[in-house]
Amino acid sequence: MTRPDTVPADAAAAVLQLARADIRAMDPYRHASADRSLIRLHANESPWPPVTATIGAAEALNHYPPPQPPALLEALARAWGITPAQILVGRGSDEGIDLLTRAFCAAGQDSVVISTPTFGMYSVAARIQGASILDVPLLADQGFALDLPGIRRALDKGPKILWLCSPNNPTGNALSSADIEAVLAAASGRAVVVVDEAYVEFTGETPWTLAVARYPHLVTLRTMSKAHGLAGARLGALIAHPDIIGLLRRIVPPYAVAGPTLEAALAALTPAALTVTTERIGQLLRERERLAAALSRSAQVRRVLPSDANFLLVQFDDAGAALQKLRDAGVLVRDFRGHPGLGEALRLTVGTPPQNDLMIRSLT
């Protein structure tokens, strides 16, 4: 299913004006032709496949993969109910974060808004680019909701990008739709609003990805790393108005999606594979509730935060002791002590039933 783009052309053009003038003006890298019907003697490739090829049957590894592979864009568009022209694929959604920051923020000049505690790459990308960071912390006493008055005040400082993460990593909560709508309204014509939906498959909610057809300044990030189980393949997507995609195609590295990654992603997007993924999401959600209930009963646990994702943020009396117990059982979790507003918190990814049993045994 594809949806019509209802964003007027002048609104989309106005958003592009926020991007760096030098990026708008630059000539993109010209890829070698992706045509597979001709003998490929134009790209200094080896004529033979690698000696030890165990993967790469369909996408011969001696050839460069197609840039922005059309078959992948079409499969993703079908899966998400959008159009291929609204998608840019790259090495994880991390690449989308980096590209947006570089395209919209001039070093030493521009700024971005983040709402901590949140995914760390937004500020890493800003620092690398020399953009300043305006932090409007999430409201810990309101379930880590957005601070809308704070975001409106930050907008007055002229940031180029507002990073929203829903469900948020590490707190696990989805942001309220009304709040995201309010941010989109406040930022209209002023800044790009990014909704990072890395964990949206675990929510059962309609992804903001579909709203890209209505808002010229909305960008969403999706990934194959979480629900689709392809973190090792490195495949993420940025979804936006085709004009923003066109701008970012100027700076995306050539051949950003490796051949074996393309194969793995296409295989994960077949109807049969998607059916298994949906079943696994269901199992994971049941396991999340079982893990949350068991941990809530533990004397060592102060609080299990409600989660809309495939992980739980858990506050302990003594997170260091809990960390050690899990280490002794051979389990690694993420330490979030010391993050403002989180207290003695650890982030536990929901695993297989036996892995979750092990965490429960270690912590109860």
Ligand SMILES: Cc1ncc(COP(=O)(O)O)c(C=O)c1O
């Ligand atoms: C909120 C969020 N966004 C993006 C990413 C990056 O994912 P990817 O593997 O697609 O680069 C992560 C990874 O943990 C994440 O938690």
